[in-house]
Every structure is written in structure tokens, then in C-alpha cells.
Amino acid sequence: MNLSVIESAQKKYEELAELDKKHYFHPNTSFKVQKEDGPGFIFTEGKGIYLKDVRGREVIDSLSSLWNVNIGHGRAELAEAAAEQMKKLAFSSTFAGNSHEAVIQLAKKVADMTPGDLNYTYFTSGGSEANDTAFKVARYYWKMKGRPNKKKIISRTKSYHGVSVGSSAATGLAPFRDFPSLAPDFLYVDSSIEAIKEMIEREGAENIAAIISEPVQGSGGVNLPPENFFKELRALCDQNEILLIIDEVINGFYRTGTNFGIDNFGIVPDIMCIAKGISSGYAPIGGMVITERLKEELTDLTDGVFMHGYTYSGHPMCCAVALKNLELIEEEKLNENVNFMGAELLKGFKYLQEKHEGIGNLRQIGLLGAIEFFKDIESNTRYEDPLAPKVVAEALNHGLLGRAIIYEGQDTLAFAPPFCITKEEVEKMISIIDTSIQKVKNEVK
The missing domain is CATH 3.90.1150.10 (Aspartate Aminotransferase, domain 1)
Known part of the structure; x- marks a missing residue:
């Protein structure tokens, strides 16, 4: 670039940086850095x-x-997919049993990719919402079965599950929990089967709704699990009537070399949470996937309305972008x-x-x-x-x-x-x- 272009670009940066410092509240950034330094x-x-x-x-x-x-x-193809969907149907609610083509196709695609009988997807705007939904579903399930005391959630230290009130409470990394009045009934344990067994014995299986784990921890340091960890964890959950939630927000959609991270470890969870790679970040979308067994039990247990819904659950444009993203990754x-x-x-x-x-x-x-x-x-x-x-x-x-x-x-x-x-x-x-x-x-x- 010649000098005039460089000077013009620097001037534009400084103008935007000043506006940024005045008006934009940055995530995961020091308040002092935002005020004094501005954007990098x-x-x-x-x-x-x-x-x-x-x-x-x-x-x-x-x-x-x-x-x-x-x-x-x-990837211009994803922009084109978004535009095409928005021209036809920019938004429609999926509350009260309504639906649209893109969300149906994406739910089917997810079911085709997930292991075992994980066939039923509740869509969200991202991973934090997906994990919060999983916690609510796990506790709701046990309440409907007449066991309301089963509400505690166990997560691993060094785990990261999001930043909403519930998913922050589930995160094992202590700095993310440095807020007052986070959601109650979350417990943290070292990444060993022995430690988890001890916690179940101490807390009582009758009080534990679910255990949540990433297949490979991401923000906690890219930590792979101990050998046979997930097979033993699956057996432990079955023995104690505890639901197993797998957080695939980072691992999912080929990041670990398989469809999902848990595919590397040969088990099927009761609930799987997804986001990030489903749209490659081109549209905000996540989801919670549950097994056929869990779906059928929930159907039999209640005639009431499931009173949980995000405005953008199954957003048409986000679903269309996610479908195109997965199609291109596979085609190429x-x-x-x-x-x-x-x-x-x-x-x-x-x-x-x-x-x-x-x-x-x-x-x-x-x-x-x-x-x-x-x-x-x-x-x-x-x-x-x-x-x-x-x-x-x-x-x-x-x-x-x-x-x-x-x-x-x-x-x-x-x-x-x-x-x-x-x-x-x-x-x-x-x-x-x-x-x-x-x-x-x-x-x-």
C-alpha cells in the first residue's frame, strides 16, 4: 500500500476505535483494556x-x-444460502407446533449424523442456550418421573459449558463462575471415574440428575479424557440412574476427525449439545439432541406444554446456512x-x-x-x-x-x-x- 492509503486506513481505524471504546461492551475483555486501549x-x-x-x-x-x-x-455460498432463505421466509415461529422446511431438513440431517438413537433436536441460538436447555430437560424429566430431588448436575473441573447463568454454573473453570447468584445445584469433580464415584456416593444418586462432559475439553486446555473414561462413565450413569449429557459445542461436526467427539469413544449419551461448527459461525445456531427413549418417556409422562422456548429456536435463515455449511464440508x-x-x-x-x-x-x-x-x-x-x-x-x-x-x-x-x-x-x-x-x-x- 502507498503512504496515502496507509494513512487513510489508519485514520479509519482510529475513528472506529474511538467509537468502539465509547459504545461497545466487549465479551471476555478487561474493562480497563476496553477503556484505555480500545480494540486490537x-x-x-x-x-x-x-x-x-x-x-x-x-x-x-x-x-x-x-x-x-x-x-x-x-464462503460466498453461505451468504447466498442466507439470502435465498430470507427472501422466501425470513422468520417464522416454531412455537405451538408450527414448523418450516429448513428446520425440518436440518433436524433430519443432525439425526443422520449423531450416534445411536439421538434423533430429536431442540434448536437454540448457541451453545450456552443448548446446555441450559439440557439442564432444564434433565431436571424436568426427573420431576415428571416423581423424583424432584434429582436435580444436581456434575461437571468436570477444567470444563467449559458457556456463560449464561446456568451454563456458567456448570463450567468447571472457576474464573467463569466469579459472578454472584449463579444457578444452584452444580458440582465439580476431577476427571477420573474414581472421583466421580466418590461424589455420587457422597451426594447420593437419588439427588443427581445428570453428569455433563465435553468429549475433549476445549477452553479448559484441549484435554483428552483418560483411557476408557467415557465407557466407564456411561456404565456409571446407567447403574445410578443419572442422565449423561455430552457437550459437543466445540468437538462436534468433524472437529475431532469424526462426526462428533464422542464417536471417538464409542458411547451414546442421553443428551447431546451442539453449536459452533453446525454453521461454521456464519449464523448463530445451536441445539440439544435427545434420544428416542428420552423423547418417548417425556411424551408419556406429561400432557402439558413444555414451557421453554427461545424466540430464535429453529430460525429459518440459520437453519438454511447450517445445511449449506454441512453440505459443502462433505462435498469438498x-x-x-x-x-x-x-x-x-x-x-x-x-x-x-x-x-x-x-x-x-x-x-x-x-x-x-x-x-x-x-x-x-x-x-x-x-x-x-x-x-x-x-x-x-x-x-x-x-x-x-x-x-x-x-x-x-x-x-x-x-x-x-x-x-x-x-x-x-x-x-x-x-x-x-x-x-x-x-x-x-x-x-x-
């Missing part, structure tokens, strides 16, 4: 794995924004590319580990992965001041937008790039991280 990037467009700022700066989106832009940025075999590029990502992690001391806990499943930093791996000693945020900051100087996770004493770099990423782009991403780690470690010394 103001993005204007995206293409594939790249995002471009109003000043013309391009960066690699190494986490698919919020683990959700699975198909990649800039991007779902298969997840495993090919996941293998390349792991290869890159191993290269980084060989080159730099103190990198450990490599993990990868599909296009979901992470590495951790240690001052000394053998003694499991970490840096007092975590390295991951510093590496992320340095990587930004080289054109890569990254994600550091430091909850619960972690020092983790997380990766979840769009499914359209190529081998060359994976290598470029790893190269930037390599350079950034070296720079940070030189400074730490």
Missing part, C-alpha cells in the same frame, strides 16, 4: 484461514476464531482433510518439541491440538510467568492470531484452524510459532 484488530474481511484488519494487515486465524469457523472464512471432503491436516499439525508439534526444551503434553485429535510449556519437564515445574501468552503476543507480530490457555496453572498453546487449511499453511503456522518461541525464550533467559 478491527477485522473487515476473511478468506480461508486468514483474517484482514481495517488497516490492511492479514493474520492466520489459528483457532477458527472461537473454535467455530470450520469451513473457513469468506473438508471433513476428511481434518485428519490429514491433523497429522501434519502433530508432526509440527513434534518438531517444536525436538527443537525447544520444555515443550511437553503434546495432544492432537483431528484439527484440535495443544502444546504446553515447562521450565523443567521431569519435575513438572512451570514458569512463574507463563510463556504461552508471550508466544501468542510475539506470533501476532509475525501474522498469526493464537490462543493461550493459563487456567488452573496451565501454560498451553491451543490450535484449531479451519478445515480448509493446507499442508503448506500448517507448516507456515508452525514456523511462526517456532520463531516466536525462540524469541520469547531468548528474552526469558
Whole structure:
């Protein structure tokens, strides 16, 4: 860009930044940063794995924004699907038994993809609403069965389930629960079957409605479950008459190399929560899927109205976009590319580990992965001041937008790039991280 273009772009950024500081309340952002610093990037467009700022700066989106832009940025086909649906039917309520074609087709598509008899979907605007709905359904189910005391929900520490009042209360990561008067009756347990057994014995199975778990924890650090964890958890829930809720908001729709994360672990939950990848972030939509058994029991247990409904449950445009998104991912075999590029990502992690001391806990499943930093791996000693945020900051100087996770004493770099990423782009991403780690470690010394 020539000087006049650069100056014009900078002026536009400053004008927008000033308006942003005055009027936009940012999620997951420090109030002081919002007031004093204003926005970092103001993005204007995206293409594939790249995002471009109003000043013309391009960066690699190494986490698919919020683990959700699975198909990649800039897909005109999804805009066309949205426009076509909005021209025909922009909105209609699905309350009181009404329906429309797009929501019916999407519900059928979800049923075709989910494991076992998870065939019945309640649509929401996103993952937090999906999880809240699951909690209400679980408690409602036990109430209708004449067991109203079964209302406690168990979740794993390092879990993330959303930010509404109910889903915040379910989240195992303590900083997300730093609000007064969150929903009651949520319990947190370490990620072991023994710990869960002990909690059930202590609290009493007669008081527990459900256990919720991500197949692979996302925001908690990209943590894979212990061996045989889910098979043992499924058996434990069955033995104690506890519903099993699986949160697929990040894992679902091919992110882990299979249709859903739980497909990697060979069990069928009673309830599954979905969002993010169903529309690749192009439209706000999520859902709660329940089994045929649960659906039939709820039908038999009550003649009343299920008094729970979001205005945008089954929004026509969102459903149309989600259908097109899933169609394109399958047609272009991007779902298969997840495993090919996941293998390349792991290869890159191993290269980084060989080159730099103190990198450990490599993990990868599909296009979901992470590495951790240690001052000394053998003694499991970490840096007092975590390295991951510093590496992320340095990587930004080289054109890569990254994600550091430091909850619960972690020092983790997380990766979840769009499914359209190529081998060359994976290598470029790893190269930037390599350079950034070296720079940070030189400074730490």
C-alpha cells in the first residue's frame, strides 16, 4: 500500500476505535483494556484461514476464531444460502407446533449424523442456550418421573459449558463462575471415574440428575479424557440412574476427525449439545439432541406444554446456512482433510518439541491440538510467568492470531484452524510459532 492509503486506513481505524471504546461492551475483555486501549484488530474481511484488519494487515486465524469457523472464512455460498432463505421466509415461529422446511431438513440431517438413537433436536441460538436447555430437560424429566430431588448436575473441573447463568454454573473453570447468584445445584469433580464415584456416593444418586462432559475439553486446555473414561462413565450413569449429557459445542461436526467427539469413544449419551461448527459461525445456531427413549418417556409422562422456548429456536435463515455449511464440508471432503491436516499439525508439534526444551503434553485429535510449556519437564515445574501468552503476543507480530490457555496453572498453546487449511499453511503456522518461541525464550533467559 502507498503512504496515502496507509494513512487513510489508519485514520479509519482510529475513528472506529474511538467509537468502539465509547459504545461497545466487549465479551471476555478487561474493562480497563476496553477503556484505555480500545480494540486490537478491527477485522473487515476473511478468506480461508486468514483474517484482514481495517488497516490492511492479514493474520492466520489459528483457532477458527472461537473454535467455530470450520469451513473457513469468506464462503460466498453461505451468504447466498442466507439470502435465498430470507427472501422466501425470513422468520417464522416454531412455537405451538408450527414448523418450516429448513428446520425440518436440518433436524433430519443432525439425526443422520449423531450416534445411536439421538434423533430429536431442540434448536437454540448457541451453545450456552443448548446446555441450559439440557439442564432444564434433565431436571424436568426427573420431576415428571416423581423424583424432584434429582436435580444436581456434575461437571468436570477444567470444563467449559458457556456463560449464561446456568451454563456458567456448570463450567468447571472457576474464573467463569466469579459472578454472584449463579444457578444452584452444580458440582465439580476431577476427571477420573474414581472421583466421580466418590461424589455420587457422597451426594447420593437419588439427588443427581445428570453428569455433563465435553468429549475433549476445549477452553479448559484441549484435554483428552483418560483411557476408557467415557465407557466407564456411561456404565456409571446407567447403574445410578443419572442422565449423561455430552457437550459437543466445540468437538462436534468433524472437529475431532469424526462426526462428533464422542464417536471417538464409542458411547451414546442421553443428551447431546451442539453449536459452533453446525454453521461454521456464519449464523448463530445451536441445539440439544435427545434420544428416542428420552423423547418417548417425556411424551408419556406429561400432557402439558413444555414451557421453554427461545424466540430464535429453529430460525429459518440459520437453519438454511447450517445445511449449506454441512453440505459443502462433505462435498469438498473438508471433513476428511481434518485428519490429514491433523497429522501434519502433530508432526509440527513434534518438531517444536525436538527443537525447544520444555515443550511437553503434546495432544492432537483431528484439527484440535495443544502444546504446553515447562521450565523443567521431569519435575513438572512451570514458569512463574507463563510463556504461552508471550508466544501468542510475539506470533501476532509475525501474522498469526493464537490462543493461550493459563487456567488452573496451565501454560498451553491451543490450535484449531479451519478445515480448509493446507499442508503448506500448517507448516507456515508452525514456523511462526517456532520463531516466536525462540524469541520469547531468548528474552526469558
